[in-house]
Amino acid sequence: MKRLLLRVFFVLALPAVLVAGWWVASDSSTDVYWPPLRTILKTFPDVWTADRLQDDVLPSVLRLTGGYALAAVVGVTLGTVIGSYRRVRAVCEPVLEFLRAVPPPVLVPVIMLFAGIGDTMKVTVIASGCVWPILLNTVEGVRAVDSVMAETARSYGITGTARLRNVVLRSASPQIFAGLRQALSIGIILMVISEMFAASNGLGFTIVQFQRGFAIPDMWTGILLLGLLGFLLSVVFQLVERRVLGWYHGLRASTRRSP
Amino acid sequence: MRGVNAALGAAGLAAFLALGEAVPRLGLVKDDYFPPTSRIADALGDELGDGAFWSALGDTLTGWALGLVIAACAGIVVGVVISVVPYLREATASTIEFLRPIPSVALIPLAVLLYGTELRSVLLLVVYASFWQVLIQTLYGVQDLDPVADETARSYGLGTWARIRHVLWPTALPYVMTGVRLAAAVALILAVTAELVIGAPGLGARIAVAQTSQAVPDMYALVVVTGLLGLLINVGARSVERRALAWHQSVRGEVMV
Numbered sequence: 216m217k218r219l220l221l222r223v224f225f226v227l228a229l230p231a232v233l234v235a236g237w238w239v240a241s242d243s244s245t246d247v248y249w250p251p252l253r254t255i256l257k258t259f260p261d262v263w264t265a266d267r268l269q270d271d272v273l274p275s276v277l278r279l280t281g282g283y284a285l286a287a288v289v290g291v292t293l294g295t296v297i298g299s300y301r302r303v304r305a306v307c308e309p310v311l312e313f314l315r316a317v318p319p320p321v322l323v324p325v326i327m328l329f330a331g332i333g334d335t336m337k338v339t340v341i342a343s344g345c346v347w348p349i350l351l352n353t354v355e356g357v358r359a360v361d362s363v364m365a366e367t368a369r370s371y372g373i374t375g376t377a378r379l380r381n382v383v384l385r386s387a388s389p390q391i392f393a394g395l396r397q398a399l400s401i402g403i404i405l406m407v408i409s410e411m412f413a414a415s416n417g418l419g420f421t422i423v424q425f426q427r428g429f430a431i432p433d434m435w436t437g438i439l440l441l442g443l444l445g446f447l448l449s450v451v452f453q454l455v456e457r458r459v460l461g462w463y464h465g466l467r468a469s470t471r472r473s474p
Numbered sequence: 475m476r477g478v479n480a481a482l483g484a485a486g487l488a489a490f491l492a493l494g495e496a497v498p499r500l501g502l503v504k505d506d507y508f509p510p511t512s513r514i515a516d517a518l519g520d521e522l523g524d525g526a527f528w529s530a531l532g533d534t535l536t537g538w539a540l541g542l543v544i545a546a547c548a549g550i551v552v553g554v555v556i557s558v559v560p561y562l563r564e565a566t567a568s569t570i571e572f573l574r575p576i577p578s579v580a581l582i583p584l585a586v587l588l589y590g591t592e593l594r595s596v597l598l599l600v601v602y603a604s605f606w607q608v609l610i611q612t613l614y615g616v617q618d619l620d621p622v623a624d625e626t627a628r629s630y631g632l633g634t635w636a637r638i639r640h641v642l643w644p645t646a647l648p649y650v651m652t653g654v655r656l657a658a659a660v661a662l663i664l665a666v667t668a669e670l671v672i673g674a675p676g677l678g679a680r681i682a683v684a685q686t687s688q689a690v691p692d693m694y695a696l697v698v699v700t701g702l703l704g705l706l707i708n709v710g711a712r713s714v715e716r717r718a719l720a721w722h723q724s725v726r727g728e729v730m731v
Contacts, residue, residue: 225564233569248587305479306486313487316659316704320667321678321697324685328507403577404667411582411671419579426583434583441580442573449575 250432255439258432263440267421272440275418278334279406282341286398290346291391294353295383304354315351319344319401320408332413337406344405345398352394356387389463392456399452403445418444509691517691518698527680531699534676537593537665538658538707541600545661546654549605553612554638554646563613570609578603578664579671586672596668596676603664604657611653615646648719655711662704677703 234252241251263272297304297311323340330336360383368382384391410419422437457464491511498505505513521527556562578599585595619642627641669678677700684693 225561226568229565229569230572248584302482305482306489308479309483309487310490312708313701313705316708317697317701318663318666318704320663320670321681321700323670324681324693325697327685328690400575400577403575404579404663407577407579407582408667408671411579422580422583426586431587434587438580438584442576445575445577445580446572449571 247429247431250435254432255435259436259439262433262436271416271418271421272444274334274416275406275410276444278337278409278417279341279402282338282405283345283398283402285338285342286345286402287349287395289342290349290394290398291353291384294350294391295357295379295387297350298354298357298387299383304358311347311351311354315347319347319405323405323409323412327413337409337414337417340409341402341405345402348397348401349391349394352390352397353387356390357383359390360386389460392460396452396456399448400445403448407441506690509694513691514694514698517689518695521692521695521699530675530677530680531703533593533674534665534669534678534703537596537600537668537674537676538661540593541597541665542604542654542658542661544597545601545604545657546608548601549608549653549657550612550650553609553650554616554642557613557616558634558638558642570606574606574610579667582668582671585668591672591674593674595672596665596674599668600661600664604661607657607660608650608653611649611656612646615649615653616642618649619645644722648722651715651718655708655715658707658711659704662700662707666700 238252241249242253244251297307319340322343326336326340326343330339364382364386368378373382406417407419407422410417411423414420418437418441422434422441425431425434425437494508494511494514496510497503498508498510509517556566581599581602585598589595589598623641623645624637627637632640665676666678666681668674669676670682671678673679673682677696681693681696681700684690684696
């Protein structure tokens, strides 16, 4: 009981201090750009009403989900193919290295040429930025499949889809998840940027509207909401990862315990 | 083996470039949208002869380097302090986990209001984004400290500073280097993004101008330049890492035998 309380204390103490600090420091602020936290929090429910959440936040999240899912499917599929064949890998490697090195946001103007400024453009931008970390991590993961395990599977006659699912992808999954995690933060960045460029709704669009209209407290609530969204998505990701990679973390813990 | 791989890689690159030339020429896609490789190469040549391009490149690199240095120093110092001072790690864990996933682009409107299109708005975004990479890696690195080595140093009477310098730092360095390498890539992304969206001078702003003035081949040429820059930064960071950690791998190698 005491340990639990101590843990709760450690989790909550610093955030409480920081928020309190912000509250007190900004309380009598007359600076236009740094409104008191009190005002920001009071504005929050007025700005982010149910309607607005539905009109602006939901489309953003849907685009992100679409682009991210597309990137995951393409990245894992291509990565498995490239990782499985040594020659294919040798041919593709320099091109992939170059494409990965392009900063994803510069794709926004390029893709705008093809896809206009609609949802297609945004989903494509998100997918084309997210795909590289997933693809390259899958390649590495598939390459690093334990050769003894692969041989064993072969001698037991495990081939085709069963081999792919139970041996190759299973043993590459920690790496794949590392890639997915990197892709998530890139995806959020691209979601916001593509909406800042050309959009009629979405979180990025709304926040820039507030900033251009000098609705500073409203802009701050948008920044806070983006922060909350980023945090929420990373929590969801962690939950999924813990479920899917449970066997792996368990394995690591048990090997660590028994030297 | 290496030679074969390099040849295959070159073949892949050549095929990629040839595809870029052939697809628009054959009319599979409109060449207004997707100019053939040769026209992009032409535009790239024009850019390289243009003084404004070089100053834009200089601006981007300044923002990148300055931001990376600030973020790396801050990340390392904060990381070491948090891990060395008792209880500080537990107390800061939840705050770090909360702040880290906040997308740095959320700060764009704030940066615009505070600093306009100055270098400082670029720095704000770059430092925020790359700080976390270094900090998290430093925290992991310090955690990896061998308790036996630490106890030994203690029993030889080494002070706190000497222990940080001779025991903790060498242990954490490989992790820190990985963090800096990741941060270097992130810093480039954010520097270009800030220029693209805010309009601070640099390659990103040049891309935005090329896009609005329909100079499509120039836009592609600039995108290629940012890609090459990213590649160069990756390769550079890796070679710095290898050099700084030469002792590390060699030491590990001896222990293995």
